[in-house]
Amino acid sequence: MPARFPDTTFEQQEAEPHIEYDTSLTDQFVEKTGEEYPWAIATDYVLKSRRYVYDMEAEIENINFVAEHTSLPLPKIVASWEQGTRFLAIEERLEGESLDKALPNLARGDVKRIGEQVGEYLRQLKNNTSPLMEMLDGRPVVDRRLFKPLPDSYWRGYSGCATDAELRLNLSLAIDDNVDLNTMHRFMAKMPSALPFTFSHSDVHEENVMVKDGNFVGLLNWGLAGFYPSWWEFVNSCELLSDYFPAELGDENALEWFTIYYAIRERPMEPKTIAMLKEYLNRGPNVTGLAKTKSPAEI
Template identity: 30%
Template sequence: MSSSTPCSACTWTADRQENCRYNSNVKLFYGVSDRGVWSLGSRYILKERSSQPPNSEVPNLRFLKEHTSIPIPTVVRSWEEDGRAFAIMDRVPGTPLSAIWSTLSEVEKKSIAKQTAEYLGQLRELHSNTMQGLHDQPIYSAFLFPTGYGVPHGPFSSDDELWSEMKQALQGIPEDVCLRLRERMPSAAPYTFTHGDLTFVNIMVDDGRVTGILDWESSGYFPVWWEFTCAGIGLSNEDKEWKNLLHRYMPDHTNAREFWLDFYALSKYPNLNERGMALLKSTTK
């Protein structure tokens, strides 16, 4: 990059920075897709992203502050302008669990998993009459509804409505296979407030204590079994190890997870993996 080319984040050129004694404490430390997270000194962070949904983190955080004692960021201020959503939040103390996982003892890992599950237990008490986001908004999940990211779904008020939406991902699967899979789907009630992305990147830890659970933008009222089920989706070997350990301390919905694993495998038709091919073969005999 030329020394006269402006930085896409701050618009300064290398020449301008070299000729200025100012050393900024405003830093971009995370960016993906159309969003970024800036550190504002040591006390606050600024999140910027598109104002298009899913973008419910601010109302979700305020709701959880009122109804739980889960350690989460405090929203200082939020606003929208020119199609962008901004939120200034308190910085959660600690270090992402992902950064220290390999250095922890088994005892420490179990303690963090147990603490996290105890906080999640507070969500088990938050119910709704429908599967939805807060304030009658739709829910979002590319794993529960594998038809694309950022696609709204619901609200739903019955298992039949939920299955009808899920079934859209099973194009090409014989109807008798779909019927057998539907018979195995556990009841979604009670519709329970769910985080939905418990990767160890989103767990903050300080001196063996869980100090924060982050990233609530796609949270909402999902099937009671969805938190356990999606917590089994590991993004890496270490993340999978973390989630397997977390499972030990969560309400057990193994049957629901096995149902979903079969559903998700079939949703990849015609590019089925071994699980999907075996399932299709066994149910079409």
């Protein structure tokens, strides 16, 4: 299933050039598995190679933090280094396969159990809070599904967040040209409280969830993790699993609010967006119009 809120900034980005490894040097490079150029080394390790970017370092820091504060099964980083313009890391390979590959062979009960297991671990993450919305090293959070990069010509930029008011102000920057000022203020005022900011993986989808024998065995790709709004992990997690998360993680009001926010940001002129926003603003407080989790495309 596609991400609930796709990162549309990738559509404008230049793809990373393809890199060919000289496999004649070793017979251990046996599998190329994705756009970040991870390679399986024999059966126990994975080599990741990417142009040097911040989130490769952040992933290592985040994994160490999560290992210290939760019992979540994690890929252990064996070694990491810079080589020219690239950053490389070797990590232990988790057993099993990604949920998207395993899904055809899983029963509905298996998916429910996996969702519950993932949710329990995410609940452990949520016990770690911060007065600021930030990465572990103090940088602003990097998930562009929350803060879509603004045009280079824009005269304002995102700033740090310590309060709901500051988060509303930041989020409004990406939509203030899409609706009139009064409508924007009314809509932003209905944003559910984001406090306390909680540590979130921020990329829980089928390709990052590892399973074996119908059970959850670990989460991959921790480069986006950081302290986000308390509702962000639930809102941003894949639909397939989020219905089975524990009640402490669920927030249907936040999901509906962000679904409408995303539509305003990405498709402001579509009739569905206009009708959805109008109905939402005319409705009484704290009443959700979503009977269950839906993707923006379904609304």
